[in-house]
Amino acid sequence: MAVADHLIRRQQNPFVRVVLIFVSVLFLAAILIMPVVSVLGYAFSEGLGVYLNALRSHDTLAAIRLTLTTAAIVVPVNTIFGVAAAWAIAKFDFRGKQILITLIDLPFSVSPVIAGLVFVLLFGAQGWFGPWFRDQGIQIVFALPGIVLATMLVTFPYVARELIPIMQMQGREAEEAAVSLGAGGWMTFFRVTLPSIRWGLLYGVILCNARAMGEFGAVAVVSGHIRGLTTTMPLQAQVLYDEYDLVGAFAVASLLMLLALLTLLLKTLLEAFGARRRRA
């Protein structure tokens, strides 16, 4: 019987196998690899010098600075939120936990355009708090604060979502033991919890950073597209693309793509590293 089975498999599988692998690779090539390669192709289509000059233009440098500034504010705040939310959700049982988890998942299914729209409705010229802030001389929409808020709303779940399952799986015994032996809260966190979640935390932070730097829809709504002032890198790519400056647009896009590829590389390394540690 076992031999017959084996024969059936041998006879049936190679053809299906080759077809399915071929279909998978072809589909991915058309929909994923081709666009990625095209970004590089167009960015360098007129040579390295033109590419570098495109990146050195005043507006593009300003866009890079704005994107870095935004990420430097958003990522730490979202990391603190993610750790706090994961601690409360994974280490305690309380009523309303499910609502909290649903709220954290909300940005995954809400359109980024809505994420920008809500802040325009709050802080825009006709918004609830818009006139008050204007009287104080504080510009929120069409300025850095609006861009930061919209980016925060879109990217805050990433750290929390990464940490919650890890911390739930680890249970509470180690922390309870530490506390009953007299360790304080911070000491317990830094000496017991943090070492066991650090790879997940690192990946959450990296992913959050990639999304924050690359966020387009939400930022497009609140930015106002003021060149050299409120265009982040993805918006700058759009502005240049709309002006038929393809090399410029794809040069900016190539930097963002490099960020995405680095993010994937780090993720793969972290996973391999995590798996090795678990086995050890």
Place this chain on the structure above:
Amino acid sequence: MATARGWVSPSVLPGFGMTLGFAGLFLTFIVLIPMAALIMRAASLPLDEFWRIATEPRALASYRLTFGASFLAACVNAVFGFIIAWTLVRYEFPGRRLVDAIIDLPFALPTAVSGIALATVFAPNGWLGMHLESIGIQVAYTWVGVVVALTLIGLPFVVRSVQPALEEVDVSLEEAAESLGASRWTVFRRVILPTVLPSLATGFTLALARAIGEYGSVIFIAGNLPMRTEITPLLIVIKLEQYDYLGAAALGLVMLCVSFAMLLSINALNGWRIRRVAGRR
């Protein structure tokens, strides 16, 4: 400390008040108040006016495109995502790890980048558009382009949902079925598919939810002709650019309601999947 409160189980661990307080405060300011602003702004419209904005022909055309293209893209992803997950789990071939790694690319790639890349590749003079054009298929600036963009961003949701479920399929069960005379196709239909179905449905719904709200990767390839290739998120942006805050809020509320419905279905599907797994054990 926390033990005095009835809604939280007693624990010796510290930090409950501080962490929940911070998380709650953050969510209130970043999610709840902004969402409330949207709902109340839309609710300030008289009902018939809200209805008029939400069902004007241009809005209806945008829903048709947004939901239709999202549904089609999720279907394409369900088929190809399943095949890719199957290939990754069942076969060993050169480059398998590389393929496995790039599946996540749409998660990490900024949507504007995939947007301008797809628009350029599929444009009539682009690398792929050129050849498609010669056989009479136009992708860029049509609804087909919208489906292509939404397929790209939804793919990892299906693959990453199905992959772990396929790894869980009990091969000895397949062998048992085969030794009892079942054909490979019957085994697939009767043994593999039922096990994977809840995960496939979850992946499909996640891809659908993501596609409905998508903006960045679509607007470059869509062409954005009113009534023809204009998605709902773009219509909201256009209304905002015309300072039509109420119109934008009305359409925003429609989309927010759809998002909530999607979120509830995802939670329900997750419950189904977990019950399936628990039932098997």
